[in-house]
Amino acid sequence: MREASKPARPFSLERGYARTGYGMLAPALIVIALVTLFPILYSIWMSFNKVALTSSGIHYHFNGLANYGLIFQYGPFWYSLIFTVLYAIITVAVELVLGMLLALVMNYPIRGRGVAMAIMLIPWSLITVISAEMWGYIYNGTYGLLDYLFIHLGLTSQNIVWLGHPNLAIMSIMVADVWKTTPFVALILLAGLQLISPDLYEAAAIDGATSWTIFWKITVPLLTNSLLLSVLFRMLQAFGLFDLPFVLTGGGPGTSTRSIAMLVWDVMFRDFQFGPGAGIAVLTVLVTTVMAVVFIRSFGSDLIGGGKKS
Amino acid sequence: MTTKPAAAVQTRSSKTNFRQRTAFLRYLVVIVACLLIIFPFYWMVITSLKQPASIGSWPPKLWGFHVTWSSYAQDFIHYTFGNYIFNSVLVAVVSTILILILGSLAGYAIARLPIRGKPFLLIATLVISLFPEIAVVSPLYVIFRQLHWLNSYQALIIPYTAFNLPFAIWIMNNYFLGIPKELEESARMDGASTGTILIKIILPLAVPGMFTAGIFSFVAAWTEFLMALTFNSQNTMRTIPVGIALFGSQFTIPYGNIFSASVVAVVPIIVLVLVFQRWVVSGLTAGAVKG
Numbered sequence: 001m002r003e004a005s006k007p008a009r010p011f012s013l014e015r016g017y018a019r020t021g022y023g024m025l026a027p028a029l030i031v032i033a034l035v036t037l038f039p040i041l042y043s044i045w046m047s048f049n050k051v052a053l054t055s056s057g058i059h060y061h062f063n064g065l066a067n068y069g070l071i072f073q074y075g076p077f078w079y080s081l082i083f084t085v086l087y088a089i090i091t092v093a094v095e096l097v098l099g100m101l102l103a104l105v106m107n108y109p110i111r112g113r114g115v116a117m118a119i120m121l122i123p124w125s126l127i128t129v130i131s132a133e134m135w136g137y138i139y140n141g142t143y144g145l146l147d148y149l150f151i152h153l154g155l156t157s158q159n160i161v162w163l164g165h166p167n168l169a170i171m172s173i174m175v176a177d178v179w180k181t182t183p184f185v186a187l188i189l190l191a192g193l194q195l196i197s198p199d200l201y202e203a204a205a206i207d208g209a210t211s212w213t214i215f216w217k218i219t220v221p222l223l224t225n226s227l228l229l230s231v232l233f234r235m236l237q238a239f240g241l242f243d244l245p246f247v248l249t250g251g252g253p254g255t256s257t258r259s260i261a262m263l264v265w266d267v268m269f270r271d272f273q274f275g276p277g278a279g280i281a282v283l284t285v286l287v288t289t290v291m292a293v294v295f296i297r298s299f300g301s302d303l304i305g306g307g308k309k310s
Numbered sequence: 311m312t313t314k315p316a317a318a319v320q321t322r323s324s325k326t327n328f329r330q331r332t333a334f335l336r337y338l339v340v341i342v343a344c345l346l347i348i349f350p351f352y353w354m355v356i357t358s359l360k361q362p363a364s365i366g367s368w369p370p371k372l373w374g375f376h377v378t379w380s381s382y383a384q385d386f387i388h389y390t391f392g393n394y395i396f397n398s399v400l401v402a403v404v405s406t407i408l409i410l411i412l413g414s415l416a417g418y419a420i421a422r423l424p425i426r427g428k429p430f431l432l433i434a435t436l437v438i439s440l441f442p443e444i445a446v447v448s449p450l451y452v453i454f455r456q457l458h459w460l461n462s463y464q465a466l467i468i469p470y471t472a473f474n475l476p477f478a479i480w481i482m483n484n485y486f487l488g489i490p491k492e493l494e495e496s497a498r499m500d501g502a503s504t505g506t507i508l509i510k511i512i513l514p515l516a517v518p519g520m521f522t523a524g525i526f527s528f529v530a531a532w533t534e535f536l537m538a539l540t541f542n543s544q545n546t547m548r549t550i551p552v553g554i555a556l557f558g559s560q561f562t563i564p565y566g567n568i569f570s571a572s573v574v575a576v577v578p579i580i581v582l583v584l585v586f587q588r589w590v591v592s593g594l595t596a597g598a599v600k601g
Contacts, residue, residue, distance in 0.1 A: 059454070
């Protein structure tokens with residue numbers, strides 16, 4: 001009605017709303033840009049410089065690609081990169097399988113589900129440093145509970161120093177990670193499962209489909225969004241691995257559990273090599289961006305479609 | 311004719327047998343999972359109550375030991391744990407409040423107002439917030455050093471706000487979309503401004519969304535370690551995770567102190583999460599629905 005009597009007004013109103021909209025959005029976007037995009041650009045610039053931190057300030061001396069040359073010839077860089085990528089893939093895969101199992105089981109109307117869900121939220125809310133200390137005590141090579149268990153069960157006759165051997169240390173960190181994150185993955189998947197109509201399962205069961213077929217033909221396709229979300233979240237998160245090895249192993253024994261984040265930290269805050277440190281940080285951003293872009297390119301229609309539907 | 315019902319009965323009973331067995335397996339899986347989750351906590355709590363001498367005893371004692379609160383007392387007297395709690399609470403509370411204010415505004419703008427590139431904004435900010443912190447820690451360290459912001463509250467409050475904002479925007483956007491548009495339209499007809507509509511009509515309805523966004527932001531700030539370690543390493547400015555990680559020396563690990571401090575840090579947050587469980591789960595569902 002109003003449109004008919006005053007044709008110009010809705011247009012200006014619309015523009016006014018858009019202006020209000022951008023005004024409301026701006027503070028959030030500025031904060032996000034200042035703390036994420038700006039530092040990343042700053043990092044890129046730093047990585048092309050020789051950086052000297054002195055008490056009078058910071059001095060930059062442009063040296064082109066020299067830092068990257070150093071990084072690519074630096075064996076520990078390649079080790080940390082490969083370690084972190086493999087770590088992310090393996091832990092996320094294990095978490096998905098275990099989380100899916102838990103979610104499927106809990107999707108049935110079982111008694112005490114509320115209590116189980118509450119318990120499963122606890123590791124998520126736990127400070128990672130605390131869970132690392134907890135596991136460090138359990139893994140302890142002289143009085144650790146895990147050794148006691150292994151000796152008690154007759155699996156070994158003498159104490160195993162879990163964090164003292166590279167492969168054992170890597171596995172120990174993975175177990176601590178899986179312990180902390182699997183319940184959360186399970187809850188995300190469970191939330192997705194509960195959106196699938198039970199009618200679909202009944203119809204499939206009447207048609208004589210086996211549980212296995214139902215799982216792959218109904219559950220997985222309808223769960224795509226939750227699955228994608230958890231995989232992307234967890235991969236990126238696992239790639240930033242820092243707290244667990246920092247507390248549990250300090251990156252050791254040797255440098256066998258030094259993640260890429262720990263390497264950057266060591267290079268910058270132990271060796272004070274800010275140029276090369278920034279370079280590795282930039283490469284980390286590059287790897288993460290590639291991971292995210294490939295992911296969104298492959299499955300983007302689902303992700304962005306989900307946003308549009310809303 | 312007479313055998314047929316018998317056969318039917320038999321298959322039915324074998325079917326219920328199978329059902330019972332799978333039901334039993336389901337409970338077994340859930341119970342084992344819950345025990346595996348809880349046990350390390352039990353171990354942590356009882357270790358925090360042991361005397362220092364019996365913490366490193368072999369075989370480890372799961373029960374039947376002398377209970378003492380001396381580790382707890384030491385945390386606050388010998389180590390300045392009270393200080394760490396204060397720092398953590400301040401940083402987490404302030405950043406959560408900032409996130410809720412900025413996130414509600416942005417979420418509402420994206421949900422309701424004519425802005426271009428909405429899906430892109432949502433996805434791009436969310437992906438950026440998932441970047442490994444280490445990518446920004448080094449440049450931020452240099453910037454904060456220049457600003458003389460190292461060992462300050464804003465050095466943590468601002469990054470925590472920025473990193474957790476995108477998820478809050480996402481959640482708030484979803485909540486605003488769920489509120490019937492007619493409510494606002496009728497208010498607009500009555501000549502209410504966007505600000506009035508937001509405060510008087512929308513916000514009260516969006517409170518559950520704010521609980522969800524708030525609890526996720528609070529937990530993220532409460533548990534963050536890398537930035538707190540890098541920017542606020544000075545003892546008086548440490549947060550709980552940094553304080554606990556740097557307890558003790560190179561040669562001894564004071565597990566009694568570490569675990570008593572951990573229990574103090576963990577119990578309130580567990581209570582908080584359990585009280586707000588409904589909203590945490592609805593946050594997970596929001597993620598699941600919207601992908």
